[in-house]
Amino acid sequence: MSFRDALTLIYVASLCVHFASSLPWHGSVRHSTHRRRELAKGLIFETYHPISFFETFGPGVDHPLFKRSDATLNESALSFVHSKLDLKPGDALVHASYEGSSARYAYLRQHIQGIPVANAVANVAFNKDSKVVAFGSSFLQQVPKPPSGIPTIDVQNAIKTAESALGGRHVPDNHPDSSGIQYVLQGDGTLALTHVFQVSNETTGAWFEAFVDAHSGKLLSVTDYVAHATYRALPIQKQDLTEGFEDIVDPEDMASSPLGWHNDGKTVSNTTAGNNALAYKGVQTNVTTESQDNLTFIYTQDTATVPTTTANLDAARVNAFYVVNKMHDVAYRYGFTEAAFNFQTDNFNHSGRGNDRIIVSVQTTPGTDNAYFTAQPDGVNGQIHLYLFDYTSPGRDSALENDIVVHEITHGITNRMTGGGTASCLQSLEAGGLGEGWSDAMAEWTEHSSADIADYVLGAYVTNNPAGVRTHPYSTNTATNPLRYSSVAALDEVHAIGEVWANILHNVYAALVQAHGYSQTALTDPSGTEGNVVFMHLFIDALPLQPCNPTFVNARDAWIQADVNRYAGANKCLLWKAFASRGLGVSAADYADDSSVPTGC
Template sequence: MVFYNRLLSSVLLAILYASYSNAAARPATYSTQNVKDLGNGVKIQMFHPPSNYSTFGEGFDTPSTFSDAPIENKTVSFVASQLKVDSGKVSFKSGYANENGESFGYAQQVHNGVPIANAVANVAFKNNKVVAFGQSFVDTSKAADSKPSVDVSTVIPKVEQTLQGKKNDIEPTVKYLAQQDGSVALVHAFQVENDEAGTFYEAFADAHTGELLSVTDFVAQASYRVVPIFKLDIKEGLELLTNPALTSASPQGWHYAKGVNTTDTSGNNVITYKGATTATTKQSSSGLVFDYTYSPGVGPTEGANLDASRTNAFYLINAYHDTLYQYGFTESKFNFQLDNLGKGGAGNDPVLVSVQDAAGTNNANFATPPDGQSGRCRMYIFTLTNPNRDGTLSNDIVIHEMTHGLSNRLVGGGTATCLQALESRALGEGWSDAVADWFVHSDSPQITDFVFVPWLFNNPRGARSKPYSTSMTTNGYTYADIGQMNEEHYMGEVWANILHNVYAQLVGTRGFSTTARTSASGTQGNIVFLQLLVDSLALSPCNPTFISARNAFIQADINRYGGANKCLLWRVFASRGMGFSAANYANAFDVPAGC
């Protein structure tokens, strides 16, 4: 305790806190709140305590006793010491170690033995040094009594009616929930789904009044401002690929599920189907051959198009799984697999992809529940052309949706609850577009503008307000623009465009790897970019802001590459208004000393 208190009082860390930790000064609307419109006349105000987040560059030393201590002990001890609370008020949630000396711990605040759902902390260690710390712990002096006075069975029917769904098989729990007025409510927490409507919530109902106080929305929608257009699509042609699985990520191949070798579009990582999970596509001939040709001249349900759709989705998400596995989205880091093969994590959560889903049109979404529950991707038919078009045949929208699973799992340590405030959901949209951008550019070193989704509506403008571009004329968005926005997809465009510029600068400076989809071992720009993006998600605090996401990205470079790209990153962020002194949605174009 004395060690940490003395260290944090030092001038050096005071400077670091002043430089990097801006969450408390930021307007609360984006970084701590969100309003969920249920579409039935009910709007729910969602509140998340602001995160205080700091990164520490090369880090500061921890006690020698930490070197061999389990991540659970290090995390609880550090958080308790930093926040001057008893260790019994800190509950370890999850953690893991990387091969390069990094380890990550995620914790939750506890009051009277009850966890506080939205009061969390995350600590990152590098070679026995602390390199990042985020926390949103709250004052519990106004906490409600810890014994419920309303039985959960009387609450569930009312909440089901409000959320227009049914409680699933996950058992309810009792938690605390920090409120905007400084009180801490005792709540019954349970999950409510509507499979037909594509909704999936964790509901928080007051355990003393029965009132629905808040929700966690596990579904990330891909809404479009203009008619959606997808770039990688059926127009570019089909190829018959042989053995595309990477054995390092899927050692038994894609058609293996807990001792069973399948002959349809189901396996350890993903199941693709229409209607029911058993309605998969069977192999077209023996030897696991799925040779179905999609014909864009007829509707998505005609001829072999449905089988081609399920086959494409199965290939895409498996290939995504295998590539991101190379960059650290593995079993112990909360990925999606039925069988985790003894490598950590919860397992029993392959991605379920419903193609040509009947719940909607002209859209797509991905629901990300916590580790151990399947991610659920819904792909819809687009009805704005004749014939209609199948969104599953546009690769970048599928990748966009899958990346919601990546970001929601990695930020917060597998809880899937830490991208709920408006600004953090905007970051989620930006990360999803950025990873789709990365895959689109993964076959060529040429830096070109990225237009999200051009096929479904024959419109070269794409689904976003501007192409992602290094040109200020083509896309002049800066950090300050999000202060004038109030919708997560528009705000997310700003972040995605900044990341597009980061990618361009890294590739222009460090070169391009033609094997980046199958190996993350190089230091070429495209490898570095995706590695830093994935690493930064694990470093980010719960409900990050644009500034904390920037800091996590730069800290990730210090952790993995010794800061080799630090100044390059600062210059790119600064070029779009996210310089060293940027705060409160006001642009700054400065970089730190030494850059």
């Protein structure tokens, strides 16, 4: 699906599992459990994702080890999950955990006979009083008889099968949690033993985690780490180059990047390469070098000439490097840190795996009219590919449209923070749509400059279309944008579904700013009480609370709980009214609107 064909953002590739459900799913439920798409060489998979159960507990509830002052986060999480789901020792193991500023989070995977189940996961969040405030789980309550845990097909033959089917090459030892033997729950309720490994294609940019049946040799499932979109560039508050370049002095936030943007802990560079990002064209050594000493990167972009001229290419690489680093620093301030699985080469002994800065391919070839993000597990580089657009002559560079770049980076944030750094928990159609909505909402948030709540349009520059790339501007006016929760039932593409969530968040943002005002320093100071600061805290805080493959209802509940955790529920009624105004009220379910709010609101 091309950007041009749909005039919506590019197709997002996610987990696609070749499962056919035997259950009587109706259309609305399928959005949260299934997804159908073509991957490579005509290979069509239909996604199946077990529904996650999700609860939030407001001020919190006790867990079995609550009275033990020496209980660790992992021990507490295991004890709660075991008691909640009536598990036996060894049935669950923690695969990641960390402490944020308003809550602590642990992520677990179900194990059967010592073997992890790829799509049976759980997450637990604790407040500062060590009480449980959120719990999500897709664990199997009735475990079917598993096949033998000893493979009868060797891994080399499995790799050959996946390479042939997916048109790529095996990537050895890419990530310790994305290899080995795992069970996979199938839509008919059975388990399959699989070899798990990664396959990539550098030419097309494809990157998959493959699950090959270890007994039959059949390719059963893939996680597609690539997320697509398209947006803009320059000072982070500006949308595209029509608003004017600026010479920005010392933009790095030393609280987020303590060694600056050009020091990865081992090497100090004078190019568009550093601890958080590397911007290049073609090969990773083809970077832009400072134009003057002392890390001065002054390159003048000329819109009258083609983007591939040397000066224009340098301007594009510098702008992409700036935007990625700036977003790293902003997101870090609000909680996307090393412990929360962010993207850095050197993690400065702050937990997390490291060695995974974002690498940005500018003027990617072959192809045009595209942009995408490859969000892989913690410890593996995130990848952005930014293409040229040929709607105009000369063409336009997506690296010079900030909303494109910010949208792509946000895919990395949401994929890493949902599910504990696995980058595999926004894979259903509905969850993928939420991912697109978050990315649009983040792009909009960075471009606000006052308390005014104007309608928001994306993608106007590269497409030369003032209406942008969405079907409607994001708006509080229902005549301008009529999208609401029930709209999802008729949609079957992630960007279309994302428009619904982004417009709901636009209304949440408007309500918060109208109630609490606007901070001019929100990009660097998250300590304020203004509405735009509150919005970004809830945006980031809600991600680790929600379950794997969340629904709209789950995502809403995570926002409500995030407000309890950080602000003691001060915004409860405001949030409920904003969600309910677009059909996501208390009783909303299965894409049927509800406008009710809790008693007292």
